[in-house]
Amino acid sequence: MSTRAGSGESLVRRALPVYIALALALLTAVSILLLYALRHVLLILFVSILFAAALSGPSEWLHDRLRLPRGIAAVLIYVVAFAVLVGVGWLVVPPLLGQVAEFADRAPQYADRYDGIRKAYGDLRRDYPALPPFDDQMSRLGNAILDRAGERASSLPGNLFSMFLDLLSVFVISLLLVTNRMRLRGFTLSLVGHDHRDRVAEILDRSWARIGVYLRAKVIVMAIVGALTYVALLVIGVPFAVPLAIIVAFGELIxxxxxxxxxxxxxxxxxxxGPRTFFLTLAASILIENLKGYVISPFVEGDQLDIHPLVVFVAVLVGATLAGPAGAFVAVPAAAIVDIVVREVLVPWRKEQIADAGGLGEGPLRPAGARTAARS
Structure with a gap:
C-alpha cells in the first residue's frame, strides 16, 4: 500500500513541472493576446512618453531659470507650440486653398494629358494584346477610389472624435508624466536592489534623454526638409508646392x-x-535627402539614436504592421530603448555568465593559458 502511495506521489511530482509549464504557456498566450487587444492604448501611452521626454528638457530649463513649476512650464510649452502651429496655419492655409482652386482650373489640362496616356496605352496594347483595356482599368481604379472615399467620408465624424480623444489623452498623460517623473523614477528604483540601483538609474536617464532629444530633433528636421522642398518646387515650377511640401515634411516621421x-x-x-519637371523634381528630392542624411540630420540629431539601419528598418516594418503609421513613428525610439537595455543589461549579464562558467571549468571558451594556470 505504501509502495503504491509512494509511486503515486512520484508521478505527481514528475507531472507537476509539466502542468506548471503548460500553465505558464497559457498565461503567456493570454498576455500576448491582451497586449495585442490593448495595442491602441499602449500606443497612446508610448506617444505620451515621447512627448513627455521631449517636454522635460525645456520644462526643466524653465523650472531652473524662471522657477516655474514643472506642470506650468509644460503647459506653457504646449501653448507656445499650439500658437506656432496656428501661426503656420495662418500662413499656409490661404495659399493652400488657392492651390486647390488652381487644381480645378488645371483639370482640363490634366484631362488632355489623360487622353494622351490613353492613346499611348492603346498603341502599346496593339503590340501586346494580353494587356487589359485601359478604360476597364481606369474604371476599376475610379470605382475603388470612390468606394474608399465614401467609406472615409462616412466614418470621418467618428474618426475626428477619436483623434480628438487621443490628442487629449496624450496631452493629459504627458503633463502628468512631466510633473511626476521624479516620483515615478524613485518608485521604479525602489523596486531594484541596492547593488543595481545606480546602474538602473543611469539606464532610465539615458533612455529618457535619448527619446526626448530624438523627438525634438525630428521636428526640426521636418521643418527644414519641408522648407527646402517648398523652395525647390517654387524654383522648378511644380504646382501645389504648399501641400506637397507639407506631405514631404510629415513623411520624415517614418x-x-x-x-x-x-x-x-x-x-x-x-x-x-512633363518629363523635364519630373526629372528636375526627382533630382531635387535626391539632393535634399542626401543633404538631410549627410548634413542636416548629423548636425541636428547627432548620434542620439545610434542604431543599425537594419534594426531601424525591421522596427519600422513591425510597428507599421501592428499599428499603422503611428506604430512606424514610435518604432524607432522604442527600438532605441530596447537597444540600450540589450547593450547595457543583457550583454554585460551574459558576459558575466560566460566569465563565471569559464572560471568554474575548462569550457570551450576558456583560454588555454587560464586552464594551465588553474592546474598549477
Missing amino acids: PRAGPWLARIPLLSIAALE
Whole structure:
C-alpha cells in the first residue's frame, strides 16, 4: 500500500513541472493576446512618453531659470507650440486653398494629358494584346477610389472624435508624466536592489534623454526638409508646392521609407507637368535627402539614436504592421530603448555568465593559458 502511495506521489511530482509549464504557456498566450487587444492604448501611452521626454528638457530649463513649476512650464510649452502651429496655419492655409482652386482650373489640362496616356496605352496594347483595356482599368481604379472615399467620408465624424480623444489623452498623460517623473523614477528604483540601483538609474536617464532629444530633433528636421522642398518646387515650377511640401515634411516621421512614400504625390504631379519637371523634381528630392542624411540630420540629431539601419528598418516594418503609421513613428525610439537595455543589461549579464562558467571549468571558451594556470 505504501509502495503504491509512494509511486503515486512520484508521478505527481514528475507531472507537476509539466502542468506548471503548460500553465505558464497559457498565461503567456493570454498576455500576448491582451497586449495585442490593448495595442491602441499602449500606443497612446508610448506617444505620451515621447512627448513627455521631449517636454522635460525645456520644462526643466524653465523650472531652473524662471522657477516655474514643472506642470506650468509644460503647459506653457504646449501653448507656445499650439500658437506656432496656428501661426503656420495662418500662413499656409490661404495659399493652400488657392492651390486647390488652381487644381480645378488645371483639370482640363490634366484631362488632355489623360487622353494622351490613353492613346499611348492603346498603341502599346496593339503590340501586346494580353494587356487589359485601359478604360476597364481606369474604371476599376475610379470605382475603388470612390468606394474608399465614401467609406472615409462616412466614418470621418467618428474618426475626428477619436483623434480628438487621443490628442487629449496624450496631452493629459504627458503633463502628468512631466510633473511626476521624479516620483515615478524613485518608485521604479525602489523596486531594484541596492547593488543595481545606480546602474538602473543611469539606464532610465539615458533612455529618457535619448527619446526626448530624438523627438525634438525630428521636428526640426521636418521643418527644414519641408522648407527646402517648398523652395525647390517654387524654383522648378511644380504646382501645389504648399501641400506637397507639407506631405514631404510629415513623411520624415517614418524613417527610411517614409520620406520616399511621401514623395509619391509630388512625383506624380511633377510627371503630369512633363518629363523635364519630373526629372528636375526627382533630382531635387535626391539632393535634399542626401543633404538631410549627410548634413542636416548629423548636425541636428547627432548620434542620439545610434542604431543599425537594419534594426531601424525591421522596427519600422513591425510597428507599421501592428499599428499603422503611428506604430512606424514610435518604432524607432522604442527600438532605441530596447537597444540600450540589450547593450547595457543583457550583454554585460551574459558576459558575466560566460566569465563565471569559464572560471568554474575548462569550457570551450576558456583560454588555454587560464586552464594551465588553474592546474598549477
